[in-house]
Amino acid sequence: MHETAFATNRRSQRIFHRMKLQALGRSHAGKKFREVCETMVVSAHGGLLMLRHEVDYDEMLVLVNPETQEEQECRIVFTGESGSKGIRVGVEFLTPAPHFWGIDFDAPRLSSEQQDQTHRTN
Numbered sequence: 001m002h003e004t005a006f007a008t009n010r011r012s013q014r015i016f017h018r019m020k021l022q023a024l025g026r027s028h029a030g031k032k033f034r035e036v037c038e039t040m041v042v043s044a045h046g047g048l049l050m051l052r053h054e055v056d057y058d059e060m061l062v063l064v065n066p067e068t069q070e071e072q073e074c075r076i077v078f079t080g081e082s083g084s085k086g087i088r089v090g091v092e093f094l095t096p097a098p099h100f101w102g103i104d105f106d107a108p109r110l111s112s113e114q115q116d117q118t119h120r121t122n
Helices: 112-121
Strands: 004-006 014-016 020-026 032-043 046-051 060-064 071-083 086-093
Touching (some): 046 071
Antiparallel strands (some): 004 014, 020 032, 060 071
């Protein structure tokens, strides 16, 4: 799995991490949905997902990690433009959950430049 960390003035480190999970919520039309979606970026406080269902800002979602069956309630804090793979949706956990993604956010990570150098030398 390809993971890259990047630093900003945020509450926790963000990491590029692709992972399939289940999302449960209500669509823009008010209908309940359940879908398998994929993450793009994750942090201890939330993440960026690709959803097929159109959702509204500030609505609630429940995410389910398929490996642990852990559920995490979150709020939609960003909705992007619709594309062929769905809509980019930013979510914030109601309570921080650094272990939900199965990643140790405190572990040192290689920058993308360091990863490129590692790949060139191997």
